[in-house]
Amino acid sequence: MAGFRGVDYMMIDSLFSEEELMVRQTARAFVEDNVVPVIRGCYRDGVFPSHLIRQMGELGFFGANLEGYGCAGMSNVEYGLIMQELERGDSGVRSFVSVQGALVMYPILTYGSEEQKQRWLPKLASGEAIGCFGLTEPGFGSNPGGMLTTARSDGGDWVLNGEKTWITNGSAADLAVVFARGDGRVRGFLVEKGTKGYSSSDIHGKLSMRASVTSSLSFQDCRVPAENALPGAVGLKTALSCLTQARYGIGWGAIGAAMDCYETARQYALVRKQFNDRPIASHQLVQEKLAWMITEITKAQLLAVQVGRIKDGQRAEAAHISMLKRNNVAIALECARLSRDLLGANGIMDEYPVMRHLANLETVKTYEGTDHIHALIIGERVTGIPAYC
Amino acid sequence: MRILVAVKQVIGRDAPLRVNAARTWVEENDATFEINEPDAYALEAALQLKEKHGGEVAVLCAGPERAAKTIREALAKGADRAVHIELPEAAALDALGTASLLARAAEAEKPDLVLTGLQSDDLGLGQTGVVMAERMGLPHATIIMEIDFRGAAVRVKRELEGGWFQYVEMPVPAVLTIQSGIAKLRYATLMGIKKARSKEIKTLAAADLGIPSHPAAVIERLYMPPRARQAQIVEGTPQEKAARLVDKLRTEARVL
Numbered sequence: 001m002a003g004f005r006g007v008d009y010m011m012i013d014s015l016f017s018e019e020e021l022m023v024r025q026t027a028r029a030f031v032e033d034n035v036v037p038v039i040r041g042c043y044r045d046g047v048f049p050s051h052l053i054r055q056m057g058e059l060g061f062f063g064a065n066l067e068g069y070g071c072a073g074m075s076n077v078e079y080g081l082i083m084q085e086l087e088r089g090d091s092g093v094r095s096f097v098s099v100q101g102a103l104v105m106y107p108i109l110t111y112g113s114e115e116q117k118q119r120w121l122p123k124l125a126s127g128e129a130i131g132c133f134g135l136t137e138p139g140f141g142s143n144p145g146g147m148l149t150t151a152r153s154d155g156g157d158w159v160l161n162g163e164k165t166w167i168t169n170g171s172a173a174d175l176a177v178v179f180a181r182g183d184g185r186v187r188g189f190l191v192e193k194g195t196k197g198y199s200s201s202d203i204h205g206k207l208s209m210r211a212s213v214t215s216s217l218s219f220q221d222c223r224v225p226a227e228n229a230l231p232g233a234v235g236l237k238t239a240l241s242c243l244t245q246a247r248y249g250i251g252w253g254a255i256g257a258a259m260d261c262y263e264t265a266r267q268y269a270l271v272r273k274q275f276n277d278r279p280i281a282s283h284q285l286v287q288e289k290l291a292w293m294i295t296e297i298t299k300a301q302l303l304a305v306q307v308g309r310i311k312d313g314q315r316a317e318a319a320h321i322s323m324l325k326r327n328n329v330a331i332a333l334e335c336a337r338l339s340r341d342l343l344g345a346n347g348i349m350d351e352y353p354v355m356r357h358l359a360n361l362e363t364v365k366t367y368e369g370t371d372h373i374h375a376l377i378i379g380e381r382v383t384g385i386p387a388y389c
Numbered sequence: 390m391r392i393l394v395a396v397k398q399v400i401g402r403d404a405p406l407r408v409n410a411a412r413t414w415v416e417e418n419d420a421t422f423e424i425n426e427p428d429a430y431a432l433e434a435a436l437q438l439k440e441k442h443g444g445e446v447a448v449l450c451a452g453p454e455r456a457a458k459t460i461r462e463a464l465a466k467g468a469d470r471a472v473h474i475e476l477p478e479a480a481a482l483d484a485l486g487t488a489s490l491l492a493r494a495a496e497a498e499k500p501d502l503v504l505t506g507l508q509s510d511d512l513g514l515g516q517t518g519v520v521m522a523e524r525m526g527l528p529h530a531t532i533i534m535e536i537d538f539r540g541a542a543v544r545v546k547r548e549l550e551g552g553w554f555q556y557v558e559m560p561v562p563a564v565l566t567i568q569s570g571i572a573k574l575r576y577a578t579l580m581g582i583k584k585a586r587s588k589e590i591k592t593l594a595a596a597d598l599g600i601p602s603h604p605a606a607v608i609e610r611l612y613m614p615p616r617a618r619q620a621q622i623v624e625g626t627p628q629e630k631a632a633r634l635v636d637k638l639r640t641e642a643r644v645l
Contacts, residue, residue, distance in 0.1 A: 005403060018458055018461065019582060019586075022461075022462060022465055022577060022582050023579060023582055025577070026576045026577050026578070026579065026582070029576055030576055058578060059576060059578050059579060060578050060579030060580050061579070064579055072578075072579035072580050072583065073583060074579055074583070078579075082579075
């Protein structure tokens with residue numbers, strides 16, 4: 001099959017500047033040359049393609065929309081286009097970059113001390129250091145405010161106790177951004193690999209996100225010095241602000257997965273022949289599915305561009321990003337299901353990317369705010385009434 | 390060292406190709422454009438030389454306003470500055486005219502090396518670099534795979550036919566035309582794309598260079614190759630058929 005040329009039904013490219021398209025081209029070529037050839041094997045073997053980390057760092061993918069400290073200083077639209085292309089390759093690769101940039105570098109840049117920024121951001125930007133983000137706990141997913149992990153102030157240090165789970169990059173990380181309850185407030189801490197009392201173990205048996213490391217983190221009387229607390233990260237809102245950044249990237253990433261599924265199905269339908277030697281693309285029921293997919297992808301693109309533009313104008317609200325994440329992941333998942341259907345039995349094979357995207361998107365639908373939670377955020381935005389419990 | 394890379398913007402390989410109304414060129418309205426592939430390798434070779442020996446890489450391009458996009462992509466990949474000879478949209482230049490313009494602009498840059506692709510993906514004449522060298526009065530070598538820069542001289546590896554290679558040494562300044570596929574092309578990094586914003590693009594008008602704009606060669610007609618179908622039935626006994634078939638394959642088709 002020829003290289004990926006994007007999906008553009010409605011002259012969407014005319015909404016992007018030449019520089020934005022150049023950024024997309026870099027990400028697209030990187031994925032085509034480096035991710036696509038290896039991802040099938042990675043997924044089968046359940047390993048992350050870690051040999052790509054440094055190259056992604058050199059290209060500027062980590063924390064691309066952050067400014068200073070070795071970050072590329074891209075706009076949010078440019079950042080979104082990178083996420084789209086990465087997830088066209090695989091959700092696991094996009095997740096790695098999302099976590100590194102939005103959940104580790106962003107909180108350090110936003111809530112960290114100057115010393116923390118200087119020490120960690122250049123290394124995280126280059127990929128020399130890998131980060132993870134610890135918020136979710138075994139008993140607290142959609143309701144992180146109920147977290148049980150504690151941070152006890154002791155002689156100028158903080159002592160952490162608790163469990164975090166579903167942590168992308170967990171065991172691979174040199175640095176964990178961890179939220180715990182300390183002195184009555186939720187607080188953010190930097191915990192370095194090798195700190196006594198801090199351990200991680202990988203979660204096995206995943207049938208989704210197989211090319212991504214997912215771990216549990218354990219803190220048992222884990223003592224971190226006071227200077228490892230993120231001075232600005234006090235209150236649950238600060239943790240949620242990181243999620244807003246990551247969700248924004250997911251909203252774009254899902255388009256990439258949807259594009260790959262749609263394009264695979266479209267090309268397949270043109271060459272697969274059934275009944276009188278006619279391509280299945282000539283059947284009305286097949287065309288209806290393709291029409292639905294391209295329509296939804298186009299709407300998702302327009303939503304992403306608009307949220308990106310208002311985010312660049314500092315006007316995007318968390319509730320806007322909730323709509324982007326919820327809608328785009330939902331349609332991407334449906335595109336993956338329809339594409340699987342159009343590919344018939346071949347659709348379940350890893351020779352095609354569709355089943356892999358489908359399985360990945362089931363994770364993407366749940367993580368970073370489930371579909372339901374985003375519905376409630378949108379609901380609160382339009383009624384003024386929180387309905388979370 | 391100062392390296393000048395002459396690049397051309399050509400119609401993208403993925404673009405649909407239709408003959409235009411005047412039947413002299415392809416329809417450009419619905420086309421996409423990209424850097425001529427061998428020129429991309431010339432740029433890569435130049436950037437690698439700069440990494441090894443220091444100095445500067447400048448990009449030179451003769452083309453309409455839209456070619457500025459290709460120039461900016463080259464700057465994003467790491468070229469330091471650019472010279473754009475801006476041509477009118479429908480300028481019909483032959484290789485002689487293009488090479489003369491490029492040579493005149495190149496002389497002002499006083500480069501140690503001029504690199505360009507061995508041919509263009511659209512016309513495929515393979516003349517521009519060579520004519521440019523002649524116009525500048527510089528030595529040249531074509532179909533280059535490796536460049537060993539030795540200060541006052543350069544030793545290059547040329548690709549000949551049939552798996553043969555040739556090593557040539559010549560004094561600098563020199564013009565080299567670069568073969569495709571000799572290295573892995575780099576991506577424009579995000580930092581490179583951002584930096585390109587502030588890099589200089591000097592724009593020259595073709596008229597300023599004093600090169601006559603009357604092409605010596607023009608394309609009279611462009612057309613799709615007509616489809617020819619021909620079938621011959623070989624008659625006779627099986628033995629005779631086989632003998633005649635072998636004879637035809639040997640003398641007419643020349644595949645044996």
